[in-house]
Amino acid sequence: MNMLETRELLLELQEKRLRCQEALNKLPRGTLSIYRKHNTIYYLYYCDGVRKYLHRDDPLIQKLIDRHMLEEEVKHLDTNIALLSPLVEGYQVIDPNVLLQGFSPAYANPSPVVFQTIGAIDSRDWETSSYRRSQRYPENLTITTKKGDRVRSRIESWFMDLYEELGVQVHYEEEFRTPSGLIINTDMTLLIPFAIDLKYHEHLGRMGKWISSSCVNR
Numbered sequence: 001m002n003m004l005e006t007r008e009l010l011l012e013l014q015e016k017r018l019r020c021q022e023a024l025n026k027l028p029r030g031t032l033s034i035y036r037k038h039n040t041i042y043y044l045y046y047c048d049g050v051r052k053y054l055h056r057d058d059p060l061i062q063k064l065i066d067r068h069m070l071e072e073e074v075k076h077l078d079t080n081i082a083l084l085s086p087l088v089e090g091y092q093v094i095d096p097n098v099l100l101q102g103f104s105p106a107y108a109n110p111s112p113v114v115f116q117t118i119g120a121i122d123s124r125d126w127e128t129s130s131y132r133r134s135q136r137y138p139e140n141l142t143i144t145t146k147k148g149d150r151v152r153s154r155i156e157s158w159f160m161d162l163y164e165e166l167g168v169q170v171h172y173e174e175e176f177r178t179p180s181g182l183i184i185n186t187d188m189t190l191l192i193p194f195a196i197d198l199k200y201h202e203h204l205g206r207m208g209k210w211i212s213s214s215c216v217n218r
Contacts, residue, residue: 002197003088003091006084006087006088006091007088009084010081010084010085010088013077013080013081013084014081016073016077017074017077017078017081020070020073020074020077021074023066023070024067024070024071024074027063027064027066027067027070028047028060028063028064028067029047029048029067030045030046030047030064030067031045031046031047031064031068032044032045032046032054032061032064032065032068033046041056042056043055043056043058043061045060045064094118095120095193096110096114096115096118096120096122097120097121097122097123097124097193098193121191121198123169123191123193126169126191127169127170127171127191131171131174131175132174132175133171133172133173133174133175133185134173134174134175134185136185140152143156143157144157145157145160145161145164146161146164147160147161147164149172151172155203156172156187156188156203159187159188159201159203160172160188163188163190167193168190168191168192168193169190169191170188170189170190170191171188171189172187172188173185173186173187173188174186174189176189176200186200186201186202187201187202187203188200188201188203189201
């Protein structure tokens, strides 16, 4: 898991914690215990020193069961949030593309070899660099993006324009070889700021009816 994914996980846990707490605030306080007598189940309810028996059809029982589940979930969420928060808050950026933005002009031109040593992609010319692009059915490249790239559909053009606005660099239908040797051409290969790995966007669907897309790690 990279730091971007860790930040997203922390945010997800915090949002879940908030939902659970809101639900808890709507439920009655108290605890339950069970005992059996003559094959009959009895519920004993405790709250603020008060103890009383509940019939097993009493709606309070379900509310207290739900409360217990939420309380346990909150305890585990709090533990994970406490572990992740210092990590995310204290994390130092290691993407050389980001570090470069803060360098003085004297250090503005590190060599590509340095990026290779660090294990990062040099974003300075990645988008405009040559790459192995799909050569299939060039006659279907009938739509032009705002940037001037030719793509196969309006929805692909829409995504390409969106990524351009977001500052995400894109290679269209770049060749990708899987570990097994299979060669595929995903719709878009993405270089996202702060993301360590390339992402791959594969679109399924039609504009105006429904949209289904996925963006996955390399």
